[in-house]
Amino acid sequence: MSRRRVALxxxxxxxxxxxxxxxxxxxxPSAQPSPAPYGTxxxxxxxxxxxxxxxxxxSGSYRGYSSRGELRWTDREAYxxxxxxxxxxxxxxxxxxxxxxxxxxxxxxMGRAALVGGAGKRVLSxxxxxxxxxxxxxxGKRGWLTLLRNGVKRTRVPISxxxxxxxxxxxxxxxxxxxxxxxxVAGADIRWFRRDRHGWRPTGRTAPAAGVWGACxxxxxxxxxxxxxxxxxxxxGRTVPLRTDLRVAAECAAGRDSAVVLDRWVDERGxxxxxxxxxGVDGRQIWAREFATEVTxxxxxxxxxxxxVHDGTAEIVDARGRTTSRFGGVVAAAFVRKGELVTxxxxxxxxxxxxx
Amino acid sequence: MAFITFRxxxxxxxxxxxxxxxxxxxxxxAAASEATSASAMATASGSCSKGGAYIxxxxxxxxxxxxxxxTKFSWTIAGSGVRNKNNVExxxxxxxxxxxxxxxxxxxxxxNIRKGYSEVNSGTSNGGNPVPRSGIxxxxxxxxxxxxxxxxxxxxxxxxxxxxxxxx
Numbered sequence: 460m461s462r463r464r465v466a467l468x469x470x471x472x473x474x475x476x477x478x479x480x481x482x483x484x485x486x487x488p489s490a491q492p493s494p495a496p497y498g499t500x501x502x503x504x505x506x507x508x509x510x511x512x513x514x515x516x517x518s519g520s521y522r523g524y525s526s527r528g529e530l531r532w533t534d535r536e537a538y539x540x541x542x543x544x545x546x547x548x549x550x551x552x553x554x555x556x557x558x559x560x561x562x563x564x565x566x567x568x569m570g571r572a573a574l575v576g577g578a579g580k581r582v583l584s585x586x587x588x589x590x591x592x593x594x595x596x597x598x599g600k601r602g603w604l605t606l607l608r609n610g611v612k613r614t615r616v617p618i619s620x621x622x623x624x625x626x627x628x629x630x631x632x633x634x635x636x637x638x639x640x641x642x643x644v645a646g647a648d649i650r651w652f653r654r655d656r657h658g659w660r661p662t663g664r665t666a667p668a669a670g671v672w673g674a675c676x677x678x679x680x681x682x683x684x685x686x687x688x689x690x691x692x693x694x695x696g697r698t699v700p701l702r703t704d705l706r707v708a709a710e711c712a713a714g715r716d717s718a719v720v721l722d723r724w725v726d727e728r729g730x731x732x733x734x735x736x737x738x739g740v741d742g743r744q745i746w747a748r749e750f751a752t753e754v755t756x757x758x759x760x761x762x763x764x765x766x767x768v769h770d771g772t773a774e775i776v777d778a779r780g781r782t783t784s785r786f787g788g789v790v791a792a793a794f795v796r797k798g799e800l801v802t803x804x805x806x807x808x809x810x811x812x813x814x815x
Numbered sequence: 816m817a818f819i820t821f822r823x824x825x826x827x828x829x830x831x832x833x834x835x836x837x838x839x840x841x842x843x844x845a846a847a848s849e850a851t852s853a854s855a856m857a858t859a860s861g862s863c864s865k866g867g868a869y870i871x872x873x874x875x876x877x878x879x880x881x882x883x884x885x886t887k888f889s890w891t892i893a894g895s896g897v898r899n900k901n902n903v904e905x906x907x908x909x910x911x912x913x914x915x916x917x918x919x920x921x922x923x924x925x926x927n928i929r930k931g932y933s934e935v936n937s938g939t940s941n942g943g944n945p946v947p948r949s950g951i952x953x954x955x956x957x958x959x960x961x962x963x964x965x966x967x968x969x970x971x972x973x974x975x976x977x978x979x980x981x982x983x
Contacts, residue, residue: 496954643948709877725980727872
């Protein structure tokens with residue numbers, strides 16, 4: 460394929476909307492818009508060290524903030540359509556893929572643009588018009604992952620379906636994997652990817668997706684945690700069984716040196732419980748914490764520290780699960796680099812915590 | 816993007832044991848009665864009990880940014896005189912606050928639930944209808960709860976009770 464044809468095969472940014480010019484507003488053909496099914500708390504839907512994209516149920520919008528907490532854009536339409544948001548090269552530049560065959564839009568501080576080559580596709584990753592990962596399938600049929608690569612031929616990878624497909628990246632955005640949120644998916648594989656100078660490429664490593672409903676990837680991608688009935692770890696390409704006392708590893712957070720898995724349930728009194736377990740790279744349980752509340756966990760990229768967010772507080776624990784500090788006014792948190800947390804308060808305002 | 820960033824959810828609503836205050840969006844907690852026994856009583860903790868028999872119930876789930884996914888239901892039946900042909904039934908519902916609550920999933924046991932601990936996992940049936948292997952998915956903007964009922968196998972009239980978990 461020539462350079463010219465490669466370029467044409469990529470995404471084209473159709474027009475930039477500056478100052479709310481509606482003339483080139485991308486078509487939104489979905490007949491029945493559905494409200495985004497977020498809960499009452501704001502959610503970090505995409506984040507990097509450069510900025511964050513927040514789903515804010517309070518205002519009914521996606522909001523893009525710079526790393527200094529400046530609001531750069533707001534998109535109510537994408538929120539209403541339950542669009543999927545991914546950071547572009549630098550957050551809060553983001554691409555929003557609405558379901559039902561719409562044209563994904565590129566949301567940037569100077570306006571939004573339609574990604575013409577992405578029509579009807581889910582944009583899983585995008586750094587530029589010719590460096591992106593797109594997923595597509597016809598209803599009820601298998602589909603394709605298309606890796607657009609700068610200056611070289613694109614790569615296609617078969618997928619089981621687009622619905623329920625997960626694209627999981629490490630905090631450094633240098634490694635990724637695909638998995639499925641349905642552990643009953645038939646004949647599907649988990650596949651790993653890495654960045655090279657052209658973009659994303661498959662590593663060739665695969666694992667069965669059956670029995671897995673989620674995954675986490677440590678910085679650099681050397682440690683993978685798979686969650687679900689067939690939960691386990693993959694460490695430097697080697698399968699490592701999880702050895703915890705949990706009935707199921709339902710969710711995870713992964714760092715380089717250790718990871719967290721957890722199980723959650725609600726009891727007959729309506730009390731929510733979260734059982735949090737720290738595990739080493741050998742899969743063995745290192746520490747255990749029990750909470751009679753709902754806890755969400757973020758891993759420091761080095762895996763030596765975790766943020767446990769519960770009851771409006773971010774509780775920082777070390778690699779043995781011991782609490783080292785607490786920060787109030789936090790309902791969501793994500794590490795963007797070692798020792799650096801992006802947080803949200805109940806009003807969906809982002810903050811930044813630097814840990815010693 | 817780290818996967819865990821999609822895992823934030825409704826932590827601010829979760830207050831351990833806050834059965835009566837500060838959670839205005841929540842329905843009444845538990846222990847609705849279908850009494851057949853005059854001596855029926857609910858425990859102070861709100862677990863469903865009747866005629867000296869009780870059931871403790873738990874619904875396991877995991878969260879994505881948009882959904883709660885229920886994947887496992889477990890319970891313990893105990894109490895004096897309880898035998899091994901109990902019935903258990905549960906429904907995953909969401910609280911729409913406009914009358915009838917839509918049902919996402921119903922599971923009914925045969926007449927054979929033993930006393931002690933039992934569970935139904937996604938992909939298994941434990942004698943009832945199988946729970947979907949992918950779990951029961953409820954959008955987070957729908958306040959979901961699990962309603963459970965038990966008919967206890969005891970000598971004479973079988974006592975029964977019903978309750979539900981608070982919304983997740």
